[in-house]
Amino acid sequence: MSSITEAIAISSEKIRPHQLEVERLVRRISSIGICVLAWHLASTHHVDLGLVTFQNVPSPQEVLAAGWELLQSGKIVSHLTASMSRVFSGYLIAVVTGIALGLIIGRSRTSGDTLLPPLEMLRPIPAVAWIPLSILMFPSSELSMIFITFTGALFPILLNTIHGVEAIDPRLIASARSLGTGHGAIFTEVILPAAAPSIFTGLSIGMGTAWFCLVTAEMIAGQFGIGYYTWASYTVQNYAEIVVGMLLIGLLGMTSSLAIRKLGNAMMPWRVSGANK
Amino acid sequence: MMNLLAESSPVPAIQGQMQGQIDIKNLHIRLGHGKNEFEAVQNVSVSIQPGEFVCLLGPSGCGKSTLLGALAGHLAPCSGSIQVDAQLVKGPHSDRGLVFQHHTLFPWRKVIDNVAFGLKMKGLPRAERHERARELLKLVGLAGFEQHYPSQLSGGMQQRVEIARVLINHPRVMLMDEPFGALDAQTRMMMQELLLDVWERIRTTILFITHDIDEALFLADRILVMSPRPGRIIEQIPVVFTRPRQSEIWTSDHFIHLKRRCLELLHLKNADFPLRRLTPLGTAPYP
Ligand SMILES: Nc1ncnc2c1ncn2[C@@H]1O[C@H](COP(=O)(O)OP(=O)(O)O)[C@@H](O)[C@H]1O
Numbered sequence: 001m002s003s004i005t006e007a008i009a010i011s012s013e014k015i016r017p018h019q020l021e022v023e024r025l026v027r028r029i030s031s032i033g034i035c036v037l038a039w040h041l042a043s044t045h046h047v048d049l050g051l052v053t054f055q056n057v058p059s060p061q062e063v064l065a066a067g068w069e070l071l072q073s074g075k076i077v078s079h080l081t082a083s084m085s086r087v088f089s090g091y092l093i094a095v096v097t098g099i100a101l102g103l104i105i106g107r108s109r110t111s112g113d114t115l116l117p118p119l120e121m122l123r124p125i126p127a128v129a130w131i132p133l134s135i136l137m138f139p140s141s142e143l144s145m146i147f148i149t150f151t152g153a154l155f156p157i158l159l160n161t162i163h164g165v166e167a168i169d170p171r172l173i174a175s176a177r178s179l180g181t182g183h184g185a186i187f188t189e190v191i192l193p194a195a196a197p198s199i200f201t202g203l204s205i206g207m208g209t210a211w212f213c214l215v216t217a218e219m220i221a222g223q224f225g226i227g228y229y230t231w232a233s234y235t236v237q238n239y240a241e242i243v244v245g246m247l248l249i250g251l252l253g254m255t256s257s258l259a260i261r262k263l264g265n266a267m268m269p270w271r272v273s274g275a276n277k
Numbered sequence: 278m279m280n281l282l283a284e285s286s287p288v289p290a291i292q293g294q295m296q297g298q299i300d301i302k303n304l305h306i307r308l309g310h311g312k313n314e315f316e317a318v319q320n321v322s323v324s325i326q327p328g329e330f331v332c333l334l335g336p337s338g339c340g341k342s343t344l345l346g347a348l349a350g351h352l353a354p355c356s357g358s359i360q361v362d363a364q365l366v367k368g369p370h371s372d373r374g375l376v377f378q379h380h381t382l383f384p385w386r387k388v389i390d391n392v393a394f395g396l397k398m399k400g401l402p403r404a405e406r407h408e409r410a411r412e413l414l415k416l417v418g419l420a421g422f423e424q425h426y427p428s429q430l431s432g433g434m435q436q437r438v439e440i441a442r443v444l445i446n447h448p449r450v451m452l453m454d455e456p457f458g459a460l461d462a463q464t465r466m467m468m469q470e471l472l473l474d475v476w477e478r479i480r481t482t483i484l485f486i487t488h489d490i491d492e493a494l495f496l497a498d499r500i501l502v503m504s505p506r507p508g509r510i511i512e513q514i515p516v517v518f519t520r521p522r523q524s525e526i527w528t529s530d531h532f533i534h535l536k537r538r539c540l541e542l543l544h545l546k547n548a549d550f551p552l553r554r555l556t557p558l559g560t561a562p563y564p
Pocket residue numbers: 308309317335336337338339340341342343344506552553554555556557558559
């Protein structure tokens with residue numbers, strides 16, 4: 001790790017990497033600031049562009065007030081813990097099944113032929129369509145919700161794992177075998193690390209799609225969850241609260257995707273280009 | 278003191294008979310499926326002595342890599358047999374190391390862990406395998422690069438790590454498929470000298486594929502010349518320049534005589550048919 005940062009430091013003598021990082025952070029934060037400003041202007045001036053209108057869109061101030069109210073009520077902790085435990089449970093199950101299935105399918109044509117067709121058929125089915133069946137199939141609504149976030153996370157992880165395994169240079173495996181690597185060790189010592197960059201791409205996308213399915217999943221929740229809060233606000237037409245829910249989901253999704261990416265970079269220090277992304 | 282010296286040698290003294298005798302008998306290899314099936318290697322019979330340096334010379338697409346793949350145990354012959362030290366080759370083994378034209382180092386392992394990989398597979402403890410890896414890295418002139426990742430090295434350095442990684446297993450045979458083919462002329466000459474130097478110290482049988490006549494003449498004890506597809510061995514040329522060889526031999530009369538003979542055998546005049554570059558493991562990932 002240190003030798004890589006050294007290499008980067010040498011390649012860009014003039015600009016210190018630390019300074020560069022600060023600059024990039026400022027740029028990223030101001031980008032969000034500009035979006036909020038545009039939203040503020042559009043909603044307070046009731047901009048009407050014909051095709052799209054901001055006449056009834058709540059302003060940032062109203063949303064902030066609604067958010068403050070949610071914070072004051074103390075329910076936010078229950079909402080957050082409920083949603084996070086659902087998303088992370090579904091995600092974790094998807095990680096294990098997605099990577100395991102992906103390794104098997106990527107390595108053997110026969111298992112690909114038998115396992116892929118049903119999976120490919122299930123893939124286009126949107127989370128909403130799963131609601132009735134998941135209520136029927138699982139004993140508790142909690143499990144149904146976990147299942148729906150699972151369906152969201154599974155496919156990006158599965159497909160990226162398959163792709164990563166199939167893209168491995170066959171010479172790499174031949175060399176490893178000629179160095180005395182047994183059949184089991186090939187998986188742990190060669191295939192898994194060789195596919196790791198692609199697997200982490202899948203893990204990061206899958207984290208996002210798991211959050212993406214949260215509102216759908218929590219339509220069947222009784223009491224708590226950010227998705228439930230958003231959906232419940234819609235049924236009583238409280239638009240400011242809806243936006244609070246939307247923003248919370250966006251924020252949580254972004255943060256956890258970012259955390260997965262950082263974890264990936266930390267676990268794959270050999271990827272110089274990935275280290276400064 | 279004596280003890281220290283003995284331990285610092287990367288290879289234990291050779292005890293008894295040298296290993297690495299290769300016997301290939303009536304070998305036929307067919308590639309492709311169904312209608313596209315064809316004979317890539319036809320009736321090859323050859324014996325290689327322990328510790329011998331043999332170059333396999335032939336036009337592109339004649340079946341050199343296929344033959345090497347079968348020796349490594351990655352390809353099953355259609356008929357005939359391959360034996361190494363009277364043992365039938367049935368699959369890949371650390372006794373038969375492979376070096377390709379482009380390195381196959383593990384990008385996620387540091388140089389030292391790449392070199393030590395074979396010993397890890399043998400179950401040696403970490404400290405011991407790192408010590409041995411360090412010795413081999415010194416042998417190929419890469420002391421100080423232990424903590425680098427392969428992508429941080431030049432092409433020539435990567436091939437040196439690759440050679441060290443194979444040699445740490447003390448293979449009976451080292452199989453090299455145009456290992457210096459992708460390097461620039463100067464680096465290639467340096468690598469040829471380094472390989473000979475390493476081979477003087479760690480004596481192992483080497484089968485070295487090349488389509489560069491100069492390279493074959495500089496390195497080999499014996500050159501096997503293959504015909505265009507289907508690959509057969511059409512001539513064996515002993516090369517008897519004294520070792521250690523210096524680049525002066527390139528201009529000697531005998532060298533030029535042998536080179537002319539090789540050129541005749543390769544019919545370079547009508548050898549300009551373009552062939553897709555494939556390895557026996559599939560399409561080559563590099564052009
Ligand atoms: N997997 C494969 N399937 C079909 N044909 C192949 C395959 N690998 C190599 N070939 C063909 O077999 C012949 C011999 O290939 P190869 O042994 O790689 O030649 P060389 O190494 O001498 O250039 C070539 O004509 C090549 O196109």
